Amino acid sequence: MDRPSSTPPSLHMAMAAFFGASLMALSAFYIHKRSVDQVLRRLIEIRRAQSRSSRPQREQEELYGGDDDDEYDGDGLREFGSDGGGTAVALRDYPRSSSTSMDGNGHRSYGISSSLPNVAVTTEWFEEDDKFEQSVGYEAQARASSLDNLNFVASGLPSLRKDQRDRENAQLSCSYKRIASLGRIMTPRSPSRNTFESAEDSDEEGPGLENDDCIPFYPGNTESSDNYGVNTNICSLSAVPIRGDDAKCANSETLREAKTGADIQHDGKTGSTSVNLVGNGLTFSNTVLPPRIAGQEFANTEEEEVCKMLCECLNLRKKYVYREEVPPWKAKPLAKNSDPYHFDPVEPSSHDFRMEDGVVHVYASKNDSEELFPVANSTEFFTDMHYILKVMSNGNVRSACYHRLRFLEEKFRLHLLLNADREFLAQKSAPHRDFYNIRKVDTHIHHSACMNQKHLLRFIKSKLKKEPDEVVIFRDGKYMTLKEVFESLDLTGYDLNVDLLDVHADKSTFHRFDKFNLKYNPCGQSRLREIFLKQDNLIQGRFLAEVTKEVLSDLEASKYQMAEYRISVYGRKQSEWDQLASWFVNNSLYSENAIWLIQLPRLYNVYKNMGTATSFQNILDNVFIPLFEATVNPNSHPQLHLFLMQVVGFDLVDDESKPERRPTKHMPTPAEWTNEFNPAYSYYLYYCYANLYTLNKLRESKGMTTIKLRPHCGEAGDVDHLAAALLLCHNISHGIILRKTPVLQYLYYLAQIGLLMSPLSNNSLFLDYHRNPMPMFFQRGLNVSLSTDDPLQIHLTKEPLLEEYSVAAKVWKFSACDLCEIARNSVYQSGFSHEAKAHWLGDKYYLRGSKGNDIHKTNVPNLRISFRHETWKEEMQYIYAGEAIFPEDVDP
Ligand SMILES: *[C@@H]1O[C@H](CO)[C@@H](O)[C@H](O)[C@H]1NC(C)=O
Ligand SMILES: *[C@@H]1O[C@H](CO)[C@@H](O)[C@H](O)[C@H]1NC(C)=O
Ligand SMILES: *[C@@H]1O[C@H](CO)[C@@H](O)[C@H](O)[C@H]1NC(C)=O
Ligand SMILES: *[C@@H]1O[C@H](CO)[C@@H](O)[C@H](O)[C@H]1NC(C)=O
Ligand SMILES: *[C@@H]1O[C@H](CO)[C@@H](O)[C@H](O)[C@H]1NC(C)=O
Ligand SMILES: CC(=O)N[C@H]1CO[C@H](CO)[C@@H](O)[C@@H]1O
Numbered sequence: 001m002d003r004p005s006s007t008p009p010s011l012h013m014a015m016a017a018f019f020g021a022s023l024m025a026l027s028a029f030y031i032h033k034r035s036v037d038q039v040l041r042r043l044i045e046i047r048r049a050q051s052r053s054s055r056p057q058r059e060q061e062e063l064y065g066g067d068d069d070d071e072y073d074g075d076g077l078r079e080f081g082s083d084g085g086g087t088a089v090a091l092r093d094y095p096r097s098s099s100t101s102m103d104g105n106g107h108r109s110y111g112i113s114s115s116l117p118n119v120a121v122t123t124e125w126f127e128e129d130d131k132f133e134q135s136v137g138y139e140a141q142a143r144a145s146s147l148d149n150l151n152f153v154a155s156g157l158p159s160l161r162k163d164q165r166d167r168e169n170a171q172l173s174c175s176y177k178r179i180a181s182l183g184r185i186m187t188p189r190s191p192s193r194n195t196f197e198s199a200e201d202s203d204e205e206g207p208g209l210e211n212d213d214c215i216p217f218y219p220g221n222t223e224s225s226d227n228y229g230v231n232t233n234i235c236s237l238s239a240v241p242i243r244g245d246d247a248k249c250a251n252s253e254t255l256r257e258a259k260t261g262a263d264i265q266h267d268g269k270t271g272s273t274s275v276n277l278v279g280n281g282l283t284f285s286n287t288v289l290p291p292r293i294a295g296q297e298f299a300n301t302e303e304e305e306v307c308k309m310l311c312e313c314l315n316l317r318k319k320y321v322y323r324e325e326v327p328p329w330k331a332k333p334l335a336k337n338s339d340p341y342h343f344d345p346v347e348p349s350s351h352d353f354r355m356e357d358g359v360v361h362v363y364a365s366k367n368d369s370e371e372l373f374p375v376a377n378s379t380e381f382f383t384d385m386h387y388i389l390k391v392m393s394n395g396n397v398r399s400a401c402y403h404r405l406r407f408l409e410e411k412f413r414l415h416l417l418l419n420a421d422r423e424f425l426a427q428k429s430a431p432h433r434d435f436y437n438i439r440k441v442d443t444h445i446h447h448s449a450c451m452n453q454k455h456l457l458r459f460i461k462s463k464l465k466k467e468p469d470e471v472v473i474f475r476d477g478k479y480m481t482l483k484e485v486f487e488s489l490d491l492t493g494y495d496l497n498v499d500l501l502d503v504h505a506d507k508s509t510f511h512r513f514d515k516f517n518l519k520y521n522p523c524g525q526s527r528l529r530e531i532f533l534k535q536d537n538l539i540q541g542r543f544l545a546e547v548t549k550e551v552l553s554d555l556e557a558s559k560y561q562m563a564e565y566r567i568s569v570y571g572r573k574q575s576e577w578d579q580l581a582s583w584f585v586n587n588s589l590y591s592e593n594a595i596w597l598i599q600l601p602r603l604y605n606v607y608k609n610m611g612t613a614t615s616f617q618n619i620l621d622n623v624f625i626p627l628f629e630a631t632v633n634p635n636s637h638p639q640l641h642l643f644l645m646q647v648v649g650f651d652l653v654d655d656e657s658k659p660e661r662r663p664t665k666h667m668p669t670p671a672e673w674t675n676e677f678n679p680a681y682s683y684y685l686y687y688c689y690a691n692l693y694t695l696n697k698l699r700e701s702k703g704m705t706t707i708k709l710r711p712h713c714g715e716a717g718d719v720d721h722l723a724a725a726l727l728l729c730h731n732i733s734h735g736i737i738l739r740k741t742p743v744l745q746y747l748y749y750l751a752q753i754g755l756l757m758s759p760l761s762n763n764s765l766f767l768d769y770h771r772n773p774m775p776m777f778f779q780r781g782l783n784v785s786l787s788t789d790d791p792l793q794i795h796l797t798k799e800p801l802l803e804e805y806s807v808a809a810k811v812w813k814f815s816a817c818d819l820c821e822i823a824r825n826s827v828y829q830s831g832f833s834h835e836a837k838a839h840w841l842g843d844k845y846y847l848r849g850s851k852g853n854d855i856h857k858t859n860v861p862n863l864r865i866s867f868r869h870e871t872w873k874e875e876m877q878y879i880y881a882g883e884a885i886f887p888e889d890v891d892p
């Protein structure tokens with residue numbers, strides 16, 4: 001554990017009081033403008049009717065908007081559907097949604113369905129006074145008077161100063177926003193202070209908090225402002241201990257008071273969470289924003305149903321995703337060969353396997369008929385997928401998830417306000433480590449585009465100079481040397497430059513050639529691609545191997561950067577695997593800093609048209625049968641066996657935006673799939689999943705490494721893809737479509753599915769960069785990392801991964817702590833071995849929460865990690881109604 005926390009919990013009380021007081025003051029200003037009778041009357045009624053929760057809890061809920069239930073005004077979500085989402089609309093929504101949120105308490109106590117916004121009240125308010133400031137005034141009055149009822153004494157507060165900037169700030173007065181701006185004032189300047197001001201440009205959100213450098217509610221609070229602007233009066237009133245690192249402190253009056261309600265109703269669990277929380281040095285205490293506490297009753301049956309549905313989705317994921325029975329940190333380490341490509345004959349096992357309905361089934365022996373590793377069949381999968389789709393389209397669930405996500409986002413901001421300096425200090429005091437010498441994994445990079453343009457150009461020139469007479473290609477009926485190829489293209493080594501390489505080669509070859517361009521292009525630079533960027537050409541991929549080696553040695557030179565390269569297997573013939581493996585072994589391509597994933601382009605329709613495949617089953621056979629053969633009897637494919645030890649994942653690639661039909665529950669089997677259309681993404685995904693699942697079970701039982709499913713998903717196209725991936729995949733690449741579906745986004749958060757995002761890559765060229773949801777995802781706590789995708793096409797510098805981090809840091813104002821956290825995530829998401837991760841992240845990296853963090857390795861403060869962990873636990877408790885079970889270790 002690093003530095004103990006020292007923010008007094010009293011800060012929260014102080015904030016609360018300040019907040020209340022300033023609202024009072026604001027309402028005083030507005031009070032002559034509008035009558036508040038209606039509001040008051042209503043509030044008093046609510047108060048009388050309320051019997052649900054204990055008083056202090058309610059205080060806080062009201063104070064902070066109590067926004068964590070599922071009513072919503074109907075407008076906030078509309079923007080999720082549309083791509084654009086004007087800021088004007090969003091702006092208009094803020095006052096409205098905040099008034100409903102207050103109103104929400106009313107719904108609860110009256111037992112009115114909370115999914116129906118109380119239109120009468122809200123629109124009445126809103127239509128009467130179109131102007132923001134007036135509606136703000138209302139809200140302020142309402143809140144202030146509710147505070148009044150709770151005997152908040154706002155004595156000795158400075159009088160309100162109002163100016164233009166006040167009003168601007170007030171316009172943004174969604175209840176959380178206001179907290180954010182308040183807190184911001186109290187935090188001294190620090191490098192990470194503005195981290196996310198610009199992050200608000202994302203599609204679904206309204207305007208940013210650009211203006212809150214001003215101090216609207218605190219004119220000259222000099223006497224009360226020590227480091228954090230804590231008012232000493234309030235401090236002594238609440239009698240909260242100053243230091244938070246002592247677990248006993250958590251038992252202070254206020255904390256206990258705030259908790260009693262929950263504790264009495266239920267077991268003691270909650271009490272201990274809060275103690276832990278403080279013990280962890282987390283200054284962001286539960287008491288600020290009361291979470292749904294363990295076992296707390298749901299406000300109404302609808303909320304309960306929403307949570308049940310979400311639980312169901314998470315449980316479905318548990319049912320599908322392959323997990324090792326013995327996680328790697330408990331298993332005995334695999335024997336490591338000093339020469340990674342040295343083959344020792346291995347005794348074959350007696351396993352038998354048969355392809356049945358597109359899925360390989362494994363039997364203990366030829367005569368056995370009992371399947372060893374049964375996997376869910378396709379009917380079952382598509383049924384479950386449809387269930388997820390149904391949940392996704394449910395209005396109640398959508399609004400609930402939307403609210404939770406907003407809540408998470410604001411909670412993170414509040415955390416930053418309170419703790420940014422502490423985090424910064426912790427980082428400073430960790431010796432030696434900084435952003436440059438922590439481990440970063442490039443989690444998503446296509447091998448055929450892994451060198452940058454300049455590198456490739458230099459390589460081509462040097463080959464032209466050194467080996468002009470090498471016969472490199474068979475074209476148009478004759479063998480050609482490198483020199484002749486360039487002559488046929490009317491190019492000399494001197495002519496070549498990056499622009500030429502790009503411009504001319506772009507359209508048919510270099511441009512997205514990772515997607516595998518099958519079109520034969522007799523004239524033009526498809527020859528260059530064939531010669532330099534293919535491994536199954538006349539020179540047996542020698543050039544590609546050489547340039548790959550250069551890339552690998554660059555990688556090793558940088559020491560702290562690792563990469564996971566994706567290399568294609570097309571499924572056109574069964575020998576592809578052996579060829580690929582022998583290319584690796586012959587050229588001894590190996591690096592401690594690199595591991596490999598296999599990518600399968602979804603091109604069935606192309607092969608079908610070309611006549612290479614007759615049914616979808618052919619592709620599955622070609623891709624999976626060799627893997628099973630090499631696993632059961634490594635001697636049959638010695639090189640493949642060795643190569644598979646370096647392969648950690650399986651990827652599906654191709655343009656996701658191509659239209660496709662949503663699969664029904666009963667789909668034809670792959671052998672029956674003989675039409676010329678490409679199957680849907682989820683169809684591909686299921687069959688890859690099912691075969692990999694059986695393969696991994698088999699490999700694990702034989703003590704071999706496993707291959708995880710980590711496809712490209714959510715780059716474009718339907719949300720179906722993401723729903724299928726939720727059930728089947730470990731991690732996904734991109735995932736930017738998640739911004740359109742709050743339900744899946746929330747589920748991805750809860751399941752902590754890794755998102756390997758590449759904001760610079762094609763689909764978000766610089767103009768779109770601003771709209772990339774990455775910073776929003778990061779704030780909300782989704783498990784994101786940065787990766788390069790295609791350095792050849794995108795990046796300009798020698799260190800593309802750092803370029804990616806650097807642009808993100810500049811555009812989105814990520815602080816050093818944020819960057820280190822993202823880098824840490826990238827190691828977790830990667831498929832590197834347990835030993836490597838333990839070396840890079842710390843011996844106990846597999847423990848959840850701050851126990852698993854070692855700031856001396858990761859440079860991420862424990863404060864940040866425990867904030868993420870506690871926040872996630874609270875969300876899980878909320879969804880599981882306090883019954884969530886948290887394993888000690890992370891998911892393997
Ligand atoms: C399988 O059955 C055949 C005949 O039924 C028998 O000869 C053979 O020994 C059996 N093999 C195993 C592995 O049990
Ligand atoms: C799929 O599995 C379910 C339950 O496991 C079973 O009821 C169903 O018959 C199976 N369908 C097929 C086509 O095998
Ligand atoms: C690898 O080397 C072996 C033996 O030298 C050769 O037969 C095979 O074709 C080579 N494969 C590749 C892809 O270079
Ligand atoms: C790459 O960018 C082009 C042009 O903006 C776009 O048409 C294409 O769909 C993008 N590719 C992907 C995979 O998003
Ligand atoms: C991402 O997942 C890893 C492993 O489960 C965890 O340690 C890390 O804290 C997560 N990151 C975020 C931002 O939640
Ligand atoms: C949430 C999840 O399953 N994350 C996984 C992402 O992939 C890596 C590598 O396979 C796993 O270690 C993580 O557990």
Ligand SMILES: [Zn+2]
Pocket residue numbers: 444446712733789
């Ligand atoms: Zn990619």
